[in-house]
Amino acid sequence: MIYSSAKSCRAIFFQVFEFNKLYFLCICLSCSGLSFSSDCTSLAKLKFGNISIASASVDAIDAELPVFCKIKGVVQPNIGFEARLPMKNWNGKFFQVGCGGFCGLIEPDRATQSNAINHALAKGYAAITTDGGHQGKHLGDAEWARNNKEAEEVFAHKLIPLTYYAGHDLIQAFYKSTPTHSYFSGCSNGGRLAAKAAQVYPRLFDGIIAGCPVLNLTQNGGIFGSWVVQSNTNQYGQAILNEAFAKKVSMLEMNSLSQCDGLDGKIDGAIQKPNACHINLTDIQACKNGKQDDCLSDEERSTLTKLYRGPVNSNNEQLFYGINPGSERYLTYWYGDSKNAKRPGTLLADGYLPNLGLPIDDNSFSAMNFDFDKDPDLLKQQSELLDALDANLVEFQISGGKLLMWHGLADPLVLPEQTIEYYEKVTQQMGRNNVDTFFKLFLVPGMGHCWELPSALPDQMSMLSVLENWVEKNIDPSDIPITKLDAQKGIVRNGSLKPYPQMAIYN
Numbered sequence: 150m151i152y153s154s155a156k157s158c159r160a161i162f163f164q165v166f167e168f169n170k171l172y173f174l175c176i177c178l179s180c181s182g183l184s185f186s187s188d189c190t191s192l193a194k195l196k197f198g199n200i201s202i203a204s205a206s207v208d209a210i211d212a213e214l215p216v217f218c219k220i221k222g223v224v225q226p227n228i229g230f231e232a233r234l235p236m237k238n239w240n241g242k243f244f245q246v247g248c249g250g251f252c253g254l255i256e257p258d259r260a261t262q263s264n265a266i267n268h269a270l271a272k273g274y275a276a277i278t279t280d281g282g283h284q285g286k287h288l289g290d291a292e293w294a295r296n297n298k299e300a301e302e303v304f305a306h307k308l309i310p311l312t313y314y315a316g317h318d319l320i321q322a323f324y325k326s327t328p329t330h331s332y333f334s335g336c337s338n339g340g341r342l343a344a345k346a347a348q349v350y351p352r353l354f355d356g357i358i359a360g361c362p363v364l365n366l367t368q369n370g371g372i373f374g375s376w377v378v379q380s381n382t383n384q385y386g387q388a389i390l391n392e393a394f395a396k397k398v399s400m401l402e403m404n405s406l407s408q409c410d411g412l413d414g415k416i417d418g419a420i421q422k423p424n425a426c427h428i429n430l431t432d433i434q435a436c437k438n439g440k441q442d443d444c445l446s447d448e449e450r451s452t453l454t455k456l457y458r459g460p461v462n463s464n465n466e467q468l469f470y471g472i473n474p475g476s477e478r479y480l481t482y483w484y485g486d487s488k489n490a491k492r493p494g495t496l497l498a499d500g501y502l503p504n505l506g507l508p509i510d511d512n513s514f515s516a517m518n519f520d521f522d523k524d525p526d527l528l529k530q531q532s533e534l535l536d537a538l539d540a541n542l543v544e545f546q547i548s549g550g551k552l553l554m555w556h557g558l559a560d561p562l563v564l565p566e567q568t569i570e571y572y573e574k575v576t577q578q579m580g581r582n583n584v585d586t587f588f589k590l591f592l593v594p595g596m597g598h599c600w601e602l603p604s605a606l607p608d609q610m611s612m613l614s615v616l617e618n619w620v621e622k623n624i625d626p627s628d629i630p631i632t633k634l635d636a637q638k639g640i641v642r643n644g645s646l647k648p649y650p651q652m653a654i655y656n
């Protein structure tokens with residue numbers, strides 16, 4: 150493949166110019182958008198090396214999206230995908246997304262911006278989304294990984310280049326052209342994939358967005374996940390922070406704000422330095438009959454204390470981070486299991502250890518049985534495969550890539566401190582001023598995990614627009630507008646995100 154080591158048409162030009170000026174002319178014509186596009190439905194008949202196309206049809210969803218060619222199929226070994234290629238006014242660019250949780254679903258119409266493609270399609274991108282290389286019942290389902298090393302490797306990172314080249318092949322077939330720019334965007338596990346793309350495949354993408362990335366999947370999934378499940382399960386096997394607990398969240402939020410808001414130097418309703426705040430629950434009264442909303446039961450108090458503190462072993466050595474003050478409003482969404490249904494955070498924690506936690510799977514290696522003294526070292530065996538912690542981004546920088554990483558400071562599922570720790574490691578290794586030219590981290594106060602739930606603070610931002618401007622126009626991304634909208638999409642409050650270690654500013 151001609152673009153196997155090149156990101157853009159311009160790069161291809163430099164590669165072939167010396168050999169053949171005519172060839173250069175052909176490529177340049179296709180880059181400038183002068184080429185024609187194929188008939189969409191005829192793509193279904195095309196034969197590609199490692200792509201099987203199941204269907205190709207013209208589709209339209211709503212007025213905000215262009216009419217597009219919808220292509221469904223499989224990239225070998227087993228990556229289910231859907232690509233959406235604008236029938237008209239293709240912007241010449243390629244957009245690839247990651248997938249959340251343990252993947253397993255193809256979700257082209259995902260409503261939020263987490264691992265979603267329609268917001269890019271609306272801008273004229275040729276976009277592709279995948280199921281991560283396997284099929285699952287829900288995003289917390291990891292049974293596909295049981296004794297399936299190949300699927301684990303595809304999920305871990307190999308799907309990135311396989312999908313990239315498939316996407317480029319489809320674009321070539323449809324538009325007779327190579328994209329001018331390629332972007333990757335993902336949140337959660339998709340954010341981990343985004344970081345893997347910069348670390349392992351540094352020459353593929355011009356720009357990458359890594360949101361709420363589970364960079365340290367082995368510890369976040371194995372240690373923190375087990376800590377939450379064990380802390381949140383009562384003697385009857387039921388969740389302590391259950392649906393009924395949701396009524397107490399605003400009381401807890403007030404408790405956190407009163408103790409933590411000012412510690413960052415600004416009383417602005419935003420806890421911007423949660424690490425500086427050692428939350429206590431002593432101002433909240435004990436429940437007398439267990440049914441009031443303005444109190445905590447002993448069980449709830451104990452669970453919350455453990456979650457804020459984070460996992461420790463029997464010597465009180467800290468093994469991973471705890472939840473941040475300000476993240477209380479998201480707890481029941483992720484962990485508030487009912488008798489009949491587990492919430493996504495619990496499902497993810499249950500799925501990780503028996504199916505992905507060890508190189509050879511062991512069903513007894515489970516969140517409820519995890520031993521915080523003996524078992525943490527066992528997790529290291531999967532770290533190189535699954536974690537995205539390599540701080541060497543030299544090749545990514547040399548190849549001209551730009552990386553926007555962001556994390557909700559109130560994310561109680563994928564803890565933001567691992568992202569800060571990673572950023573600090575990269576700056577220590579590569580120099581802060583140098584890193585600032587191609588990699589910036591933005592912490593979003595009050596925001597939970599990805600775009601799954603509204604925050605009390607501004608939570609709407611267009612990272613893709615910011616990244617495009619940085620990559621294509623060299624516009625510095627150090628001031629990212631962020632807004633809070635009401636139901637009529639009117640602006641309630643706005644502000645701007647600043648690159649870490651600066652703090653967000655609100656109007």
Ligand SMILES: [Ca+2]
Pocket residue numbers: 409410411412413414415416417418419420421
């Ligand atoms: Ca503050």
